[in-house]
Amino acid sequence: MSVLVVIECANGEVKKSSLEAASYGSKVASTLGTTATAVAIGDVQANALTSLGEQGITKVLLDNDSRLTNFVGAAYVKVIAAAAQQENSSVIIASNSNIGAAIGSRLAVQLGASLATNVVAYPEISGSSFKVRRGVFSGKAFSDVELTSDKKIILVKKNAVDIETSAGATANVENFSASLTDADFAAAPKETIKQSGDILLTEADLVVSGGRGLKGPENWHLIEDLAKALGAATACSKPVADVGWRPHHEHVGQTGITVSPNLYIAVGISGAIQHLAGVNSSKVIVVINKDPEAPFFKAADYGIVGDATEVVPKLIEAAKALDK
């Protein structure tokens, strides 16, 4: 019996959400009286993985088959299933990302495992009972779920747990290889188009978001400049993406991306229930709106009633004056 943590990497580095998953996995392992192993796939250097020891991981299995540089569901699942078998893993932990979800549901079928997605807290384990809390109704509620199979797969929501660090501890990195065949790459991407430069919305601790109150794309520099001054990612409401002021991958809400950053600043967004659904698990919410009756103020921790074109420049100035 052991705990296996799936590590996602980008640009040769371990993603922050995977550090959270590693912390989560180590804690579950120690509750179960076992150890946590990680499996990392694709384009990452071994030395970026040894520091996972700081999150309590003892061993990392690295499969850096060159065909695995891009995510391919079937192939990734095969590698993880092989790792789970080698390590005799009863609990598998991954991030609640697009990749995590694709892996989790396939593995759940292959292993006959219980799967819980969107998990927001450490499990309650007592005897044979294993219960997790997950976000449901687009962040409007939580549900406590018993995982009834012997094997369990948990996808941890981003920013739901703190990254535990014991400085200096190192993990052993071992090369690992599953016997992949061409058939495993039948649905491999033929082209990948990445945004460059910006901070990834799904990984961000701080988010500055704009709505229809910005009036048009020509005012978007207000959102971008504030985001830049704070080191934040940018987002938008649905109508803004629908009319094409901003790309669809920035649209947050019930039908867009769900975010749970430490700070969410909403500028010129009314706070419709569908928008709130995707952002209301943010730790601190700031609302800037010229309408004092905007519903968003009810969900906010801090608010400013005022015109975005007057308020945001003051914030940018104050943010630039912060010593980082």
Add this chain to the structure above:
Amino acid sequence: MKFLVCISNVPDTTTKISFTPDGKDFNTAGVQFVINPYDEYALTRAIELKEALGGTVTVLNVGEADAEPNIRKALAIGADDAIRVNIKPTDAFLVSTQIAHYAKEGGYDLILMGRESIDYNGFQVHGMVGELLGIPTIAPAMKLDINGTTATVEREIEGGKEIIEAALPLVVSAQQPMTEPRIPNMRGIMTARTKPLQVVEAVGQDSKTQVQGYQLPPAKSGVKMIDAENAGDLIKLLRNEAKVL
């Protein structure tokens, strides 16, 4: 080309969520149910592809009789026939095994559904169905085209997108901006009444999770207002009081 579109019956997006006093069940009193918004993208795209390429669109719902108005709505939008698997959908694995069973029986070329349901937010069913059928799943997809027996799909990845070409059969899960969902017109509503809606029994009922209860998040303690003239003070509060900067 045979399309299968899986739809789920969910509370309208404006629903204020509440639970029964014992916290064990969702309180459906006064709640309007709709076709899951992500599934509407899948349904509309399937109908568009059928119109272009020929074929049939079957909608499938795993659920009880109260889902039938929304199944009829899907028929009114343009699906040809419908299947309802008569069982309470308590768990993603249970739903997936039902879908996979009837999908296999029907021999569909493309199985489409939404990326997740907006009630239980599983983001699991498409992957499970693909695995149960032994075919690839591409999720979440923002664009879908078909050329002969090959699908070209634009898949969202964190921080970008990928273009994937894959042979049918496939499972594809949809999200915006795949297409503009359609609203049923009068003619559609009339013809939907005569389209076949077959109710079938569930095959087994294997679930792997059990909901113990629900909670609402703690209420916010109230908003602290800052005067627009001194907007810069907000940044100081965010650092010194909220400690998020």
